[in-house]
Amino acid sequence: MTGKILSSGLFAGLAGGLFAALLQFTFIVPLIAEGELYEDGTRVHFTEIGAQSDAGAPSLVSIMTEDPTRHLGTLAFDFVSFTAFAMFLVAGFAIAEKRGHRIDAGRGLLWGIAGFVAVHLAPAFSLPPELPGMIAAPLQDRQLWWVGTVLATAAALGLFAYGRSALLAGLGIVLIAAPHIVGAPHYDQYFGQTPPELSSLFVARSLGVGAMAWSVLGLMAGALWARR
């Protein structure tokens, strides 16, 4: 069982991480580099005479020319992040199977979508993904809120899917709502220096890529789990 858990987690994580990295390179990394142009003052959007600046993201090649190992780091840490996510998924598979639920590729896909909701969508609901340069509340406060939100949402989704009583479903509703009623750490002022168009595209892309990568991760994890 231990071997099955760790090997299916590892291989699903590598596949999910590779897919996530390809999507990030295509759709997100150029936007991060564009955000950095506003962070370091190369471009200025909000001035005394109004708000206007040139649009256009640096290419992947030009980013690499400036920092040759940057994309390698992104790829490597996508493997690390998605292997971590995969380990949580397969630990969940093992617990579900011990309780008599069968896991296959289709079921894995549902788990993956739930993972996306817990790890990307729920935190973003109150603490949207941040472009570089965004001024935000103290880091540790946000990290703590992020972890609490992910755990509460994952527990809630587990209760919705496998809890077999109205009371447990009610507890799930409380858990999924609580982080947003408590509220994420935010300052009581806006500091944004990047164009709203760029920030909103970045957030939408971050969530979209998360959804796609987690779907592949869940599908792979479920398929590998069922095969062995």
Added chain:
Amino acid sequence: MTKTIAIARANTDILGIAAALFLGAALLFVAGFAQAAGAHDVAHDQRHAIGFPCH
């Protein structure tokens, strides 16, 4: 005899689940949370992309 095997199997199951959870938490800490300058810089783009709180 069967009972002993069943208990032994349940124990290794729990060990495997615990190992996966521990490994997942450790990897997630390195990829998303560790603030050592080296870890932060190399992991930078994927942290922003995934939506981990960064900076």
